[in-house]
Amino acid sequence: MSVVVATGNAGKVREIEAALSGLGWEMRPLEGLPLPEETGATYEENAALKACTVALMGRTVALADDSGLEVEALGGEPGIYSARYGGRDSDLERSLYLLEKMRGHTNRRARFVSVVILAHPDGRVEAYRGELPGTLLEGPRGENGFGYDPLFVPDGETRTLAEMTLAEKQAISHRGRALEALKAAHAPHTG
Template identity: 35%
Template sequence: MQLVFATNNLNKLKEVQALIPSHIKLLSLKDIGCFEDIPETQSTIEGNATQKAEYIKQHYGFDCFADDTGLEVDALNGAPGVYSARYAGEQRNANDNMDKLLAELNHKNNRNAQFKTVIVLQLNNKQQTFTGICKGEITSTKHGEKGFGYDPIFKPRGYNQTFAEMNLSLKNSIGHRGKAVNLLVNFLNS
C-alpha cells in the first residue's frame, strides 16, 4: 500500500514516518510533484485537514491523508487554534508565534492548553477522520531545542519537560500527532 502524506512540513513528515509501519509506503508531496501551497481556508482544524486531503485526491488522484494541528489555550478561549501556524502573521515564524502567545499569557494564571491533531484519510473513495489530543500547559519561557512549532513552550500533563526537551519516541508515544497517527495505522491494519 502507498499513501501520500499531504504536508510540506518536513518535521511532521519525519514524525509520522517514524510511526507508519514499513508495509505502507509513505509518499511526500515532493514525491508526487506537488509543489504548490495546498489551500487551508477553513475555519476549523477538521475542515483544513479535509480540504487538504480532498485537494490531493482531486488534483493528483492519490489515496492520501492530511493533518491539521492547533494549539488551543484555555485562557485565550481556544486560540490560536486553527490559526496556530499563522498566529503572529503570514510569515509562519515559530518564534514569533511563541513570543506572541507568551505575551498574551503574561499575567494569566490559567496556562492550561491542549494540542489537537486531526487526520483525514482519503482511501478508496471513502473518508475517515482520526483525532489525537494531548493536554498540558504553556510554560512561561522556552525550553529545549528539539521539535518544532510551539514545542519549546508546551509541557504535556504529567511530565516535567516540554515537547522540545523530549526525544522523538517519547513525544510520539504521548503526543497529539502520535495518537492520531496510531488511530490511522490501526484503521489501515484492520
C-alpha cells in the same frame, strides 16, 4: 499502499513516517501538487481540504493533518490559526507572540489537537483525532520538535515536548494519538 503526505512541514512528515512505519506503506512527499489554502473553520475541514485535493488531483491516497494549540486563557487561541498566529512567519516569532498574549494570565492550561485525514481517490475519507492536555511555560525549553513544543509540558510530565526524543514525543503527542488510531484501523487482522 502508496500514500502522499500532504504537507510542506518536514517535522510533520518525519512524525507521520515514524508513526506509520509498521504498516508497510510507502510514504511519499508532496511533490508537484499544490496545497489548497486552509479556509476551513475546523481542524477536520482543513485536513480534509488538503488530503482530498491531493488525492483527487494526484489520483493517489493522501494523508493530511491539521493541528493546533488551544489555550484556555485565550478562549482557545490560536487553534486552527496556530501555524500563522499573529501573522508571524516563524515558530520562534509565533511562540514569542503567544507568550506576550499570555502575560498576566495565571491559567496556563492548554491542549494540542490533531485531526488526521486519509483520503482515497474514489472519494472515501477517514478521520482520526488526538488530543494532548498540558501546561504552557513562561519561556521555551528544549531543542527538539517544532512549533510550540518548547513551551508545552504535557500532563504527567516535567519536560517540554521539545526536551523529548521523537520517539518519546510520538508515544504521547496529539498527532501520535491520531496516527495510532489510524494505524489500529489499518493493522493487519489475524485470527
